[in-house]
Amino acid sequence: MSRKGCEIDYNNFISVKASRRRPALTRELTKRQYSAPKECISLAEGMPNEVTFPFQAINIVMKDGTTLSIQGQQLNSALQYIPTQGYPPLLKKLKEFILQVHNPPNWSDRELIMTNGSQEGISCSLEMIVEEGDSVLVQNPLYAGTEIILKPFKPNLIGIDQDEYGIIPSKLIEALENCKAYTEEGGGRRMPKAIYLNPTGSNPTGVTMSLERRKEVYSICCKYNILILEDDAYYFLHFLEEEPMSFLSMDVEGRVIRFDSMSKVLSSGLRLAWLIGPKQLVHNIELHIQSSMLHSSTLSQVILDNLISAWGFDGLLSHFAYVKRFYQARRDFTVASMEKHLKNLCEWTVPTGGMFVWIKVHGVADVYDMLMSRGLKKNITFVPGHAFMADPTQACQYIRASFSKTNLKQIDKAMQLLGDLIREEHVLLRRKLDGLENNILR
Incomplete structure (x- = not known):
C-alpha cells in the first residue's frame, strides 16, 4: 500500500472544541529557550530561580548497582519548567x-x-x-479506563468481538457496513472516526493480536478512513517467541496514534509515557x-x-526481557492452578x-453478585x-484475574476458593430453578 495514494485530511479527526485550541505564547517561548543560542537573553518566561x-x-x-546522580545544571533542569513536548535530551533518545x-x-x-x-495520552x-454522540469502535472487551474517558461524550460504543488472535476482521467490516448503511439512510449518526485497540497482552483478555490480524x-x-489508537502498554510483556509487529511499524498512511508506557516495565509511579502520531494531531494534543x-x-x-545513558538501549531491552520472564513464570503458575481448581467449571485462553x-x-x-457479594465474604477479589x-x-459470565502482584501461594488459594464459590453458585441456581418449577406446578 503506497502512502502517495492516500492524503489524509486530519481536520476530519479534530473535534470542533479541539479545533479552537491555540498555543500559549509563554509555552512557545519556553520551547524556543531550549534551542536558542547561548548568548540569547530572555526576560520572557516566568520561571522560578533554581537558586531558591x-x-x-x-x-x-x-x-544492579548502577547509581544515577542528578546534580548541577541537570538537576536545575529536572526541577524546572520544560517545553510541553518533553525534556529535549530524552525526546532525542526516545526517537x-x-x-x-x-x-x-x-x-x-x-x-x-x-x-x-x-491514560493521559489516550484521554x-x-x-x-x-x-458528543459519536460512534467509536472498541475491542470488546476493552480496557475499562477507555470507557471512563468516553462516557461523558455519550458515545455509541461499537464493540468488536475478539478471539484468541484479537479482534475479528469480519466483525469489524460488518460493524462498519452497518454504520455506513445507517448513515446513508439519514440515521443521524456519523461514521466512526477511530478504533481503540490494545493489541499486545490485552487488558483484560491477555490476547496478543496475530500479525495476519x-x-x-x-x-x-x-x-474506511479510520484512525487506529494503538494502546500498547504491554508491548514488552508478551510471551511469544517473536516480537509482535506494531501498527505503527506498518503505518504507511499515517493513521496510527501509538501510546507507549514505562509503567509496567520500570515504574508506574514515575508516570512515564509517550505517544507518537501524525504531526498535526500530536500538535493539537x-x-x-x-x-x-x-x-x-x-x-x-x-x-x-539518565537511565538510558547508563544502560543504553540494549540494557533497557535486557531489563524488559527480565520483566517479561518474571510475568511469564507467574502466568504459567496461575494457569496450572486454574487447571487444578477450575477445570470443568470454567474455560480460558492462555x-x-x-x-x-x-x-x-x-x-x-x-x-456480578457471585463475586461482589458472596465472593467478598470469602475474602477473594476478582473483577x-x-x-x-x-x-x-x-x-x-467473565472474570478478570490478575497474576501480577499477589504471591503464588495466595493465587493458588484464590483459585481454590473461586472454584468453591462457583460450585456454591451452581447449587443456589439449581435451588432457585427448582423453586420456580414448583411454583409453576402449583
Missing part, C-alpha cells in the same frame, strides 16, 4: 529508540510527546477526536496538555534520560502477554467482566 530550590543532588541506586524497535515508515511526518502515563486523543485490521481502517498541566514531570523524564487471565464461568449467566464490556449493563 532546596535540593543539592538526587542520587538513585539501582538494583532513536522508536526507530530501533518499530522503524515506522514516513518518520518525518510524525511527532512524539511525553504524557503522564498512557487527550479521544477528547480531540470525539464529538493486524494487517487485515490496518487494511480495513485504511479503506500538545495544545491540550499546555492548557491542562503544562508538561509531564520533568524529574521523571530526567531519571529516564494469556500470550500482559498481567491478566480472562475466565469464562460455565453455568453462571451473570457473575467482574462487566467492567470491561462495551455494554456494561448486559449480563456477563
Whole structure:
C-alpha cells in the first residue's frame, strides 16, 4: 500500500472544541529557550530561580548497582519548567529508540510527546477526536479506563468481538457496513472516526493480536478512513517467541496514534509515557496538555534520560526481557492452578502477554453478585467482566484475574476458593430453578 495514494485530511479527526485550541505564547517561548543560542537573553518566561530550590543532588541506586546522580545544571533542569513536548535530551533518545524497535515508515511526518502515563495520552486523543454522540469502535472487551474517558461524550460504543488472535476482521467490516448503511439512510449518526485497540497482552483478555490480524485490521481502517489508537502498554510483556509487529511499524498512511508506557516495565509511579502520531494531531494534543498541566514531570523524564545513558538501549531491552520472564513464570503458575481448581467449571485462553487471565464461568449467566457479594465474604477479589464490556449493563459470565502482584501461594488459594464459590453458585441456581418449577406446578 503506497502512502502517495492516500492524503489524509486530519481536520476530519479534530473535534470542533479541539479545533479552537491555540498555543500559549509563554509555552512557545519556553520551547524556543531550549534551542536558542547561548548568548540569547530572555526576560520572557516566568520561571522560578533554581537558586531558591532546596535540593543539592538526587542520587538513585539501582538494583544492579548502577547509581544515577542528578546534580548541577541537570538537576536545575529536572526541577524546572520544560517545553510541553518533553525534556529535549530524552525526546532525542526516545526517537532513536522508536526507530530501533518499530522503524515506522514516513518518520518525518510524525511527532512524539511525553504524557503522564498512557491514560493521559489516550484521554487527550479521544477528547480531540470525539464529538458528543459519536460512534467509536472498541475491542470488546476493552480496557475499562477507555470507557471512563468516553462516557461523558455519550458515545455509541461499537464493540468488536475478539478471539484468541484479537479482534475479528469480519466483525469489524460488518460493524462498519452497518454504520455506513445507517448513515446513508439519514440515521443521524456519523461514521466512526477511530478504533481503540490494545493489541499486545490485552487488558483484560491477555490476547496478543496475530500479525495476519493486524494487517487485515490496518487494511480495513485504511479503506474506511479510520484512525487506529494503538494502546500498547504491554508491548514488552508478551510471551511469544517473536516480537509482535506494531501498527505503527506498518503505518504507511499515517493513521496510527501509538501510546507507549514505562509503567509496567520500570515504574508506574514515575508516570512515564509517550505517544507518537501524525504531526498535526500530536500538535493539537500538545495544545491540550499546555492548557491542562503544562508538561509531564520533568524529574521523571530526567531519571529516564539518565537511565538510558547508563544502560543504553540494549540494557533497557535486557531489563524488559527480565520483566517479561518474571510475568511469564507467574502466568504459567496461575494457569496450572486454574487447571487444578477450575477445570470443568470454567474455560480460558492462555494469556500470550500482559498481567491478566480472562475466565469464562460455565453455568453462571451473570457473575456480578457471585463475586461482589458472596465472593467478598470469602475474602477473594476478582473483577467482574462487566467492567470491561462495551455494554456494561448486559449480563456477563467473565472474570478478570490478575497474576501480577499477589504471591503464588495466595493465587493458588484464590483459585481454590473461586472454584468453591462457583460450585456454591451452581447449587443456589439449581435451588432457585427448582423453586420456580414448583411454583409453576402449583
